[in-house]
Amino acid sequence: MYTVYVIDTIGDAHVLEFKKFEYRNLMELLVNKLHDEIGDCKGRGLCGTCHIRVHLSSTPMRFFEGLENNILKNQLEYYPNSRLACQILLDEHIDTMQIEIIGGD
Numbered sequence: 001m002y003t004v005y006v007i008d009t010i011g012d013a014h015v016l017e018f019k020k021f022e023y024r025n026l027m028e029l030l031v032n033k034l035h036d037e038i039g040d041c042k043g044r045g046l047c048g049t050c051h052i053r054v055h056l057s058s059t060p061m062r063f064f065e066g067l068e069n070n071i072l073k074n075q076l077e078y079y080p081n082s083r084l085a086c087q088i089l090l091d092e093h094i095d096t097m098q099i100e101i102i103g104g105d
């Protein structure tokens, strides 16, 4: 089992456990465990509603560009550590990662 630490959109803290590839991506884990109102495009990387901020000290950020970056830069809130949760796989690379759900505009 792996773990991610999550602050939801109303500021509540959660500890979520998951098995490798239990869901297709991090967005689906968040929706299934927290029932948050994110994931409008079902993980196609188009809507921006699964916008999260990754606590930088918790895990190395992979460099990304292209579509994900374009979607994120159009969000009202955009941070250097912004990511789309639907573009993050559930595997050992995100174990103990700390994130905050920002959501879409």
Ligand code: FES
Pocket: 027, 038, 039, 040, 041, 042, 043, 044, 045, 046, 047, 048, 049, 050, 051, 084, 085, 086, 087
């Ligand atoms: S679910 Fe739409 S961008 Fe992630």
